[in-house]
Amino acid sequence: MALEDSRSSTLPSFLYKSKGFKAPAPAIPINGQSSSRFLIPSPDETRKIAMYSPEFYAACTVGGALCCGLTHMAMTPLDVVKCNMQIDPAKYKSTASGFGTLYREAGPKGLFKGWVPTLLGYSAQGAFKYGLYEFFKKYYSDLAGAENAYKYKTFIYLAGSFSSEFFADIALCPMEAVKVRVQTKPGFANGLLDGLPKITRAEGVAGLYRGLVPLWGRQIPYTMMKFTCFEATVEALYKNVVPKPKDECSKVEQLGVSFAGGYIAGIFCALVSHPADNLVSFLNNTKDATVGQAVKSMGLVALVTRGLPLRIVMIGTLTGAQWVIYDAFKVFVGLPTTGGVSKAPEELTTPLPLPTA
Structure with a gap:
């Protein structure tokens, strides 16, 4: 039957x-x-799941873990090349030559080094990032009140994304430390199982968090740009590009808007976070180095530009794909896609009474 x-x-x-x-x-x-x-x-x-219920936040957390973990894992070959270009630019002079060098020296496996800590680390980060963003966005909106939340919605997005990424990076940092060393130090370790204990034996648990401050420096501006630019772009697309209101669009059309908004946001994310990304790679590869020493060693121009074109392609695609996966999961469990045209609260749209004679 x-x-x-x-x-x-x-x-x-x-x-x-x-x-x-x-x-x-x-x-x-x-x-x-x-x-x-x-x-x-x-x-x-x-x-449907009730908005802002515990089930809503649980769904957003699961969706965040899926979208970040899967997309970062899929981008592992690009990430391996980018990290090696940042650490050894003399050897890895360009994206194409970087792929060729890695393939000749390590074969296909070399392009996927560190995929396990990448998957686990960014799944944990995504869970905190998206779940807490939805929580803090609602929390700060309630604190501000309906009128102020509408007037200053950009600040709500910025505050919510800042708060969520602060905690998300604490979850990510240990796996990021293992990932970078596995990808850029030949012979250091084969992966997570031998790389993690090797770091803790040599440096203690603190060694897993040596890159936390520059990671905050990379990820917090990235996430603030990611969410704020996405929300603004999606609203602009529905206002000025999409020829009908969001609630009249099909789910496929809404997901198309999510991808476009995510890709545009990703380009800006790469620009604002790239210097700190170079610092994270340098510090995780140079024992006892400080941020000042890293900046002096790399130089300001290299700090800003080394590996940037590849990272723009990587982060633009990554961010667009993340928003599609996240919103597709939300649609699947009965939630609306993220973003849209904000409606002014009633007190801002109700005309003032005319004075009586």
């Missing part, structure tokens, strides 16, 4: 339950036999 609802899902029930929802149906018998798995009907227009 066919399933009554072919859109069944095996996602955890906390992603669907919220106040006013019907409890998920029990497993539906298949061919006369009860399924051993608990099937949950996938969401539709009548089954």
Whole structure:
């Protein structure tokens, strides 16, 4: 017997339950036999997670982990080349020659060095980044009040993204330390399992957080630009480019807007965060070096420009893909895509009464 609802899902029930929802149906018998798995009907227009409920934040956290972990892992070959160009520009002179050098010396595996700490580290970072951004955006909006939140929404986006990334980088930093050393120090380690204990034995747990301050310097401006520019770009696209209101667009059209907004935001993200990205790579490869020594060794021009074109391509694509995956997951669990045209609160749109004679 066919399933009554072919859109069944095996996602955890906390992603669907919220106040006013019907409890998920029990497993539906298949061919006369009860399924051993608990099937949950996938969401539709009548089954949605309540906005700003615990289930909403849980869904955003899962979506953030998926979008950041998967995209960064897919970009590992570009990341390996970029990091080596930053550390040894004499050997890795360009993107093309960098790929060729790595392939000749280490084969295809060399291009995917560090993919495990990349996946784990950026999944953890994405969970905190997106989940806490949604939380802090609502929290700061409530503190400001409806009128001020509308008037100063850019500051709400900036504050929310700053707060979320502060915690996200604490989760990312240990895996980032392992990743950079595995990718740029030949013979240091094969991956996470031998790289992590090697660092902790030599430098203690503190060695995993040596790059935290420059990581904040790279990621906090990046994330503030990522979310603020995305929100502003999506609003501008719906106002000036998309020929119909967001709620009249199909889900595919909305996800197209998410990708465009994400890619544009990613270009600006790369520009503002690249100097700190160079510092992170340098400090994780040079024991006991300070930020000042790193700047002096690299020079200001190299600090700003070394590896930048590759990073613009990488981060633009990465950020666009992240927003598509994140918003696609939100749509899948019954949530709207991120962003849109902000509506002014009623007190700002209601005309003042005319004075009486």
